Amino acid sequence: MKTPTRHMLRWQIAIQQYRVNITIVHKYGNIHKNSDGLSRWALTNTPENPAWVPQEEHHIEGICVTDIGTEFFNQAKESYKIDKNFHILSQLLMKDFKDPSHSSKLNEIWKKAYDEGRFHILDGILYHRTKHTCVMALTDRTLINTILHECHDSVAAGHISEDRTLERVKTCS
Structure with a gap:
């Protein structure tokens, strides 16, 4: 050298x-x-990791702490009324709503996901479920930027790369 x-x-x-x-x-x-x-994430202790060590206890490997309060969630609920698909999904998933034909008003991709049972509502917040994750569904660009700021730019986030920020957003929200 x-x-x-x-x-x-x-x-x-x-x-x-x-x-x-x-x-x-x-x-x-x-x-x-x-x-x-210090700017690299450690590999998780899973069978895909070549250095995997089976453990009986599962330790917390990272915690994403944000400063998001009830105002954020209230804004998310209000934003569902603006977007057609979000509004219809919110109505369909409410316990007292009984008109299943209402789902025909959804765009095709949204209808398919709804028919597959991929959407859930909890405390008025809409969540989209995939095979391994369940994430909060947001429609308002301001709210999306708030989440990105909390998971990338804030002091506690560690200012990580774009790919890792998106990965963290998927698991934290």
Whole structure:
């Protein structure tokens, strides 16, 4: 190595004792930039992880804490009245609503998801369920931006990448 950075030099010193048993091969590409370990998420302890260790207890690996109050949820409920599909779904999922033919007014993609049982309503908030997640359904751009801010820009969020922000939004909302 011509001029190693301090991080690379530290790694060189750490693995020097194993030098006889291993061969270090340089690989070109974006994968091996000098990245800061603090900006990377640890792999979850699942069978897909090569370093998976079965555990009897499941520990909390991360908590997304936001400052969203009741005003946010009230705005979400009000925004459902503006969008046609959200309004119809809200009515269909209310306990006292008994007109199933009302679902024919939904756009095709929304009707299919409704027929598959993918929508639920809890405390007046609409949720969309997929195979492994259940996320809050929002229609108002201001509310969507609030969630993105809380999961990306706020001090507690850690200012992570776009992909990881979207992943966090899916699991936190």
